[in-house]
Amino acid sequence: MSGQNGILIVASDPLLRKVVTETITPLIGDTEVIAVSQTRATPERLAGAEIVVLAARDNDYPSLKNVFELTKACGRPLLLVTAGESTEGRTVAAQLKIPSGQLISIPELDIRSELTAASSRIESALRQARIDRPRSAQAPTAPRPAPVRVQTSSEPAMQRPPEDLGAPYLGVVICIGASTGGTDALMTVLSGLDKNCPPVAIVQHMPKDYVEDFAKRLDQSCAIDVTLAHDSQPLRPGLAVIAPGDQQFRLRKGNKGIWTALGENERIGGHCPAVDVMMKSAAQELGKKSVGVILTGMGRDGAEGLLEMRRHGARTLAQDEASSVVYGMPKVAFEEKAADTVLPLQKIAGWISGVTLNLPK
Template identity: 45%
Template sequence: MFATPAAPPASRLSPALLRQNAIIAVGASTGGTDAIKEFLDKLPANCPPVMIVQHMPEGFTLSFARRLDKLCAMHVKEAEDGEPLLRGTAYIAPGHSHMRLGKGTQGFVICLDQSPPVNRHRPAVDVLFESVANLAAPQTVAVILTGMGKDGAHGMLQLRQGGAITFAQDEASCVVYGMPREAVAQGGVMHVHPLAQLGDKVLDVLRLPHERAGA
């Protein structure tokens, strides 16, 4: 299912040069399992937390997360309700629940619920993106990957309007250019890049300004 991973980019960024309290939010559907793996391959072990919604049936997300955990520098796990959002961890929404960003007494937490499907999906990308937009848009980098339909487009627009930096996978590298196309059409996307470049582009905006300038 997955290609042999490249060497983990664990030293790509030092903790002192990462933007504090940043969050990465990712949505994907058709073709997304391979796209998420390639995206996470570029992220270092000390990366800010990554929240991921991949349209996938219940029962598959746990094995998907465990497989990624063996291949990526970051710790990858299936999300659990109420757990804190931690640097160095990527959270896969379980196939039975929506995943939202919540606020606990000591910081951000994962919130799961089984409310009705949105855009015919549970988990839905819009549910994640809209929750992040409500609590943490200015410190968020959002990425929408290959997928059919329009899930995530409205939430990505909310994120951009709230001050997030937003990316979409380009048409040529998508298995299905549906979700990214809708997000672009609705005005929520600031940058469009091939899948192979997205991880590096996200890392670049996470660097502090003096590091990007080469200081």
């Protein structure tokens, strides 16, 4: 963002970030709107924004604590959008000296419709923020990062669960692995899933610099929310997370729900991330409350993990030869009896929807 002529939306929850962006964009004409997670809310971005919009559910405040500290120093007009019933939003607004007219509080039951109903209040708040904005601002200094401990073993230590105080999701998770031809195949599968489907964890072999843009493209084209996975990210229905292109990716489960765990950057079976790693973690952590799918791709990555999932009671599927761009990964999965079902690409989303309805909740 160059100059102070854009609106920066910061939210840790992907759905809230998406819906707030969709609500604000029609209200501000040609002004640029940039939406980022809390990890990308850099001091430079905050100071360079015309207006900063912070959005949070009741459970999001711990993850946004660092952003709140940075916004105190950025000198930009602030709006705070809160979704939920807690009083923490009012506390944060007071700490950040946000005027009452620039605190937008809505229930969390139906965020999209509630924000639509509040659009006139949001528009007025944005207009007032533009009147009140200072002429310039200094970029705040980011807190000095804590030293990073290097993990030396090939299997990282058990990650701590996310600090999430809401009702945990402990249901079924869909795990999908793909390689060559997988970008189009994933578009076909994910676009066929209902917006309230179980969470989806994905490993797609792809250079790390392209994964985030791929996730954004899927997010724009599908009913479900699609995002690049980050460490200790809670899973929920209607959300698909794609493993970054340079870290091993696992699933963990505890009494606070099911979450992602990013680990070492060593190649396992020639891949980082490896489908086998994700699927083996799903087998061990989730067992029969998981579904494994191997799509088109070269090599054999995923066959061992899919077989382990099947041995733990999961339903498993491999894409058929006729619809695969490269019949490598699904072929090995079929030959090693890791897949209990083989289907053409166009029927996979329907199969997923069907089997997840019959699995234990």
